[in-house]
Amino acid sequence: MIETEHLTRRFDLFTAVDDLTLRVEPGEVLGFLGPNGAGKSTAMKMISGFLAPSEGCAAVCGHDVVAEPHAARLALGYLPEGAPAYAEMVPHAFLRFIADMRGLRGEHRRRRIDTVVEQLHLGPVLYQPIATLSKGFKRRVGLAQALLHDPPVLILDEPTDGLDPNQKHEVRRLINTIAPEKTIVVSTHILEEVESVCTRAVVIRSGRVVADDTPAGLLARSRYRNAVTVAIAEEIGNAIDVLKGLPGVTGIERAADGHSVTVFGEDGLDTAARVRECCQVQGWTVTALRAEGGRLDDVFRDITASETAA
Amino acid sequence: MRAIGAIFRRELTGYFVTPVAYVFLVIFLALMGALTFYFGGFYERGQADLGPFFGLHPWLYAFLVPALAMRLWAEERDTGTIELLLTLPVTTAQAVIGKFLAAWVFVLFALVLTAPMWWTVNYLGEPDNGVILAAYIGSAFMAGGFLAIGSFVSALTRSQVVAFVIGFVLCFLFLMAGYPLVLDAFRGWAPQGVVDAISALSFQAHFESIRRGVLELRDLIYFFGLIVFFLFANVTVIEMKKGE
Numbered sequence: 001m002i003e004t005e006h007l008t009r010r011f012d013l014f015t016a017v018d019d020l021t022l023r024v025e026p027g028e029v030l031g032f033l034g035p036n037g038a039g040k041s042t043a044m045k046m047i048s049g050f051l052a053p054s055e056g057c058a059a060v061c062g063h064d065v066v067a068e069p070h071a072a073r074l075a076l077g078y079l080p081e082g083a084p085a086y087a088e089m090v091p092h093a094f095l096r097f098i099a100d101m102r103g104l105r106g107e108h109r110r111r112r113i114d115t116v117v118e119q120l121h122l123g124p125v126l127y128q129p130i131a132t133l134s135k136g137f138k139r140r141v142g143l144a145q146a147l148l149h150d151p152p153v154l155i156l157d158e159p160t161d162g163l164d165p166n167q168k169h170e171v172r173r174l175i176n177t178i179a180p181e182k183t184i185v186v187s188t189h190i191l192e193e194v195e196s197v198c199t200r201a202v203v204i205r206s207g208r209v210v211a212d213d214t215p216a217g218l219l220a221r222s223r224y225r226n227a228v229t230v231a232i233a234e235e236i237g238n239a240i241d242v243l244k245g246l247p248g249v250t251g252i253e254r255a256a257d258g259h260s261v262t263v264f265g266e267d268g269l270d271t272a273a274r275v276r277e278c279c280q281v282q283g284w285t286v287t288a289l290r291a292e293g294g295r296l297d298d299v300f301r302d303i304t305a306s307e308t309a310a
Numbered sequence: 311m312r313a314i315g316a317i318f319r320r321e322l323t324g325y326f327v328t329p330v331a332y333v334f335l336v337i338f339l340a341l342m343g344a345l346t347f348y349f350g351g352f353y354e355r356g357q358a359d360l361g362p363f364f365g366l367h368p369w370l371y372a373f374l375v376p377a378l379a380m381r382l383w384a385e386e387r388d389t390g391t392i393e394l395l396l397t398l399p400v401t402t403a404q405a406v407i408g409k410f411l412a413a414w415v416f417v418l419f420a421l422v423l424t425a426p427m428w429w430t431v432n433y434l435g436e437p438d439n440g441v442i443l444a445a446y447i448g449s450a451f452m453a454g455g456f457l458a459i460g461s462f463v464s465a466l467t468r469s470q471v472v473a474f475v476i477g478f479v480l481c482f483l484f485l486m487a488g489y490p491l492v493l494d495a496f497r498g499w500a501p502q503g504v505v506d507a508i509s510a511l512s513f514q515a516h517f518e519s520i521r522r523g524v525l526e527l528r529d530l531i532y533f534f535g536l537i538v539f540f541l542f543a544n545v546t547v548i549e550m551k552k553g554e
Contacts, residue, residue: 009553011553045393048393048397049396049397050393050396050397050552051552051553069399069401070399073397073398073399074399076397078394078397080390080393080394080397081390081393082390084389084390084391084393084394085391085394086320086324086389086391087389088324088327088328089320089324089327093323097316097319097320098398100312100315100316100319101312101313101316101317101398101399101400102398102399103312103399145394
C-alpha cells in the first residue's frame, strides 16, 4: 500500500509537486499521467525515498519513507526515470549486486534471479555489458532489478519507454500478471497503456491532481464517448443539415477529407443506429461507419491544458 | 554492513572490468620506479633505504588519486545510477564508506605492488625494515586522506573532468599547506594562529616524520581525522545535491 499526505516538493521558487494526497491499495495499478514536467517523476522520487519532501509525508506499506527508510525501501521495487544501471556491468552481475544489496541469499537469491531473467527474457544478453545493450533490453534490466526481491509495492517510472510494440505488450502482460497481489504505480505518457494495464488513472498538472478516476471514467469524459464517424459517397454538405436535425444529436463536426462527418450523440443515445437509419431513409451510400468511443488523448488534453489557458 | 560489503565488492570489481585499474597500476608503478631511480638518486646515495621512494608518494598521489576518485560520485550523478543506488536499502553514509573503502583497497593494492623496491634495498644492503614498514603505513593513510578529498570533490559535480581538476588543486593545496606558496597567501592578514593551523594541515609535514620512521599516533590521527571529515562532508554534499 502507498499513502501520501499533502506531499509537496519545492525547488527554489518552483513547486514541482503540490499537496499530493493519494492512497493506493494492493491490487490497484495506478497510472500516473501528466504532461512532461508535471511532477510525476518528482512525486515518485519522493515516494521512493530519494528526494525528501518539502512538506507532507509518504508511506510504503505503513512505513514512513523519511522516518523508517529501511523498512520502506525493503517493501519497494523502484524503476527510476530512464532505467539507470551500471553500464560497465553485465546484467547477471548487476542483478547479483542488487540481490546482495537487498539481502537475498543462497538458493532464494538464485531462484529470484532466474525468475526475473525469465520474466523479462534477459537470457540472451545476460553476459553482455549493459552499455552495449539496446534501449529495450536496458529498460528490461531496470525492470528486472525492480522486481528482483518480489516487493509488495512497485513504482515504475515509464516502464515501457523505448520498447518496441511486442516488448510493450510483454511488459504490460507481466504487470497484469503480478498486479493482483501488488500495489503498483506506473507513470506513463502513453495513453493506451492506461487502458491496458491500469485500474485507476491519476492525472497531474503543475504538481496538482486534476483527475483521479478509472480509465473508463476518464473515457466517459471524452466528448467522443458517444460519437460516430460516417462517410458517404454523396455530397456531405446537404447531409450535415439532415444529421444535425436528428433527435438526440448534440453536435456535428466535418472532417478535413470532405467526405466524412463525426456525429456527437447525447448520453444514452445509440448514435450509430440513429445515423445508419437516417442514411437508409435518405438513400445515401455509406462508405464507412465507425463508432468513436472515448478518446483518452482528447480527455488528457482537455484536463491538462484547460487551466493553463485560463 | 551487508550493504557496505556489496557496494565495496561491486566497486572493486568495477575497477578491473574497465581499463581504469590497469592504466592506474601501470602508470603508478612506472612513475614510482622511474622517478625513484632518476630523480631520487636511488643508487647515487649509496644508502640502502627507501627515503627517495617514499618522498615521491605525496606528489604522485596528488594527481593520481584524484584521477581514481573523480568517477566515484560524478559518474553516479551523470548516469542517474545514484537514484538507483540511494533508493536501495542503504544509507548515504554506507554508500560513501563502501565506495571509499573499495578505492582505498585498490590504492593499497597498488602500494603492495611496489614491494620489489623493498626487496631491492634488502638485496643491496641492510635497511631498517621497521622504518620502511612505518613509511608504508603512513603512505597508506596519506593515500586515504587524498582519496577522501577526491571522493568529496567528486560529489560536487557531475563532470568527472571538473572533479579531477578541483580534486587535484585541493590535494595540491593540502600538500603545500606547510610551504610559503600557501602560507604567504595568509601571512599578510591572518593572525599567526591561523597561519600555524594551516601549516599544521600540511600532508607533507605529517608524512615527513612518518617517512623517517617516527610513526606517531598524532600523525595517524591527523590522516584518520581528515578522512572522517571529508567523508562526512561527502555525505552532506550528496544529500544536499540530490534534488538538482
